[in-house]
Amino acid sequence: MDAVIDIGTNTVLLLLGSGVRVIRDEARITGLGRDLQKTFHPESKKRTLIALREYDRFCRQAGVKKVICVGTASFRRAKDGPEFMEEIQKKFGWVTKIISGEEEAGLSYLSVQHDFGTNPNLVALDIGGGSTEIISKESGVSLELGTVVLTESYLKSDPPQEVEMTRLTKAIDQSLLSLNPKPYTPSPVLIALAGTATTLSSVNQKMKIWDPKKIQGSKISMTELDRMIQLFQRSTHDALRMTPGMVPGREDTILAGSLILRAVMEKLGVHFIVVSDRGLRYGLFYQEFS
Numbered sequence: 314m315d316a317v318i319d320i321g322t323n324t325v326l327l328l329l330g331s332g333v334r335v336i337r338d339e340a341r342i343t344g345l346g347r348d349l350q351k352t353f354h355p356e357s358k359k360r361t362l363i364a365l366r367e368y369d370r371f372c373r374q375a376g377v378k379k380v381i382c383v384g385t386a387s388f389r390r391a392k393d394g395p396e397f398m399e400e401i402q403k404k405f406g407w408v409t410k411i412i413s414g415e416e417e418a419g420l421s422y423l424s425v426q427h428d429f430g431t432n433p434n435l436v437a438l439d440i441g442g443g444s445t446e447i448i449s450k451e452s453g454v455s456l457e458l459g460t461v462v463l464t465e466s467y468l469k470s471d472p473p474q475e476v477e478m479t480r481l482t483k484a485i486d487q488s489l490l491s492l493n494p495k496p497y498t499p500s501p502v503l504i505a506l507a508g509t510a511t512t513l514s515s516v517n518q519k520m521k522i523w524d525p526k527k528i529q530g531s532k533i534s535m536t537e538l539d540r541m542i543q544l545f546q547r548s549t550h551d552a553l554r555m556t557p558g559m560v561p562g563r564e565d566t567i568l569a570g571s572l573i574l575r576a577v578m579e580k581l582g583v584h585f586i587v588v589s590d591r592g593l594r595y596g597l598f599y600q601e602f603s
Contacts, residue, residue, distance in 0.1 A: 315602045316372050316380045318365070318407070319594040322346030322387040322442025322461050323566065324508055325364045328594040329375055333603055337371060338525070340508075342562035346387030346443050346461050353391050362404070369405050380407040381601060385417055385593070386443025386459060414455025418446035420596030422453065425504045427599050428529075428591060436501040438577055439592060440509045440570050447577065449497045458488050458573055460509060460566040468569065471549050478546065481569065485576045494581050503583045505533075506592040508563055509570030514588040516541055516558035516567075523560075528590040535575070535584050542571050 314336065319326040323344055329337040341364040348354040372380055382401060388394035388411040395411065402409040412420075417439070425437040425448075439446040443459035467473075467481040514531045515523065545553060545568040553564035578586065 314375050314377045315598070316368075316375075316377045317594045317598045317601070318368055318380060318382040319592075319597070320345060320361065320365075320382065320384045320388070320401075321507075322385065322444075322459055323562075324442070325361060325368070326594050327368045327371065328598050329371060329377060330598060330602070336375060339368065339371070341367070342508075342560075344442075344461070344562075346390070346459070347465065349387060349391055351391070352393040353387070353397060358397060362401075365401065365405065379602075380405070381597060382407045382409045383593075383597065384409070384411045386414070386441055386457075389414070390443060414444055414446065415453065417441075417444070417593060418448045418453040418455050420593045420600065421446055421506055422448040422450075423596035423599055424506070424591050424593065425589060426450075427595070428589060429502075429504055429587070432502055434500055434502050436497045436503050436581065437506060438503055438510075438574070438586070439506045440573050441507055442566070445573055445577075447492065447497065449501070452493075452497065454492060456488055456492070458485060460570040460573070463569040463573070464566045468565075471565075472547055473568065482572060482576075485572055489576055489580050492577075492580055497581050501581050501583055503578065503581060503586045504589050505574060505586040506589045508560065509567065509574060510586065510588045511590050512558075512560045512563045512567055513538065513541060513571065513574070515560060516556060519557040521557060525590045528588055531588045532585050533588065535578060538571060538575055538578075542568070542575065545571060 316329040327339040343360040345361045421439040422437045437448045442461035445456045445458040550564045
């Protein structure tokens with residue numbers, strides 16, 4: 314029995330398994346990268362450590378032999394990222410590492426390739442809280458486009474004002490100017506990973522109870538995405554929290570994530586996405602333990 318823990322900008326994820334068999338797959342929204350100036354906010358670190366203590370208990374109960382813990386975009390941004398990762402290693406005794414954007418992209422693509430086959434047109438899109446990765450078999454890029462970062466920078470009102478939406482959309486488009494779509498074409502099959510995509514799938518299906526089997530492999534068209542964006546744009550966070558299918562804790566960042574997704578779809582010329590409920594943690598597990 315082995316485990317992988319992915320500490321993201323917004324979410325802490327645990328994958329516990331044996332060989333190719335998944336025993337436990339958990340997610341906790343701790344917002345480690347929220348209110349990040351030069352260092353992590355003390356409350357964000359506290360929430361993250363509480364989640365990690367819970368995961369440590371799960372691992373001990375299951376008799377896990379080895380735990381690999383990785384930190385992503387927020388660890389790369391925070392000056393005290395290495396210090397906090399060292400603290401985690403001392404507290405729990407896990408193998409820990411801060412991975413680069415390129416490593417993050419590669420692991421996300423490995424997950425997609427494992428779960429969706431070796432189609433040469435597969436493109437993985439991993440929208441995170443602090444960065445966004447776009448990866449094909451031939452090319453990959455990590456962009457400083459994150460749902461938490463963009464929300465904190467541009468969406469100050471609840472619901473957002475039109476001027477805020479304009480500035481946010483312009484910032485996303487500006488970041489994507491450097492993205493060359495040629496390595497990802499022709500006819501890309503866009504597989505969207507992580508919390509934005511899975512939450513959108515849940516909302517699109519109006520799920521009352523989370524069902525990963527219904528998320529994995531589900532599709533969202535551009536028309537469906539536009540309809541959800543309109544809903545998110547005119548709704549308060551309290552109203553979104555009550556929306557069928559909304560994952561608690563994502564109501565404030567889902568709009569930014571949806572706009573990133575739409576901009577990438579336009580850039581690559583795709584009209585629908587396929588959603589994956591897996592991602593980096595699975596890629597790392599496949600690489601290290603399968």
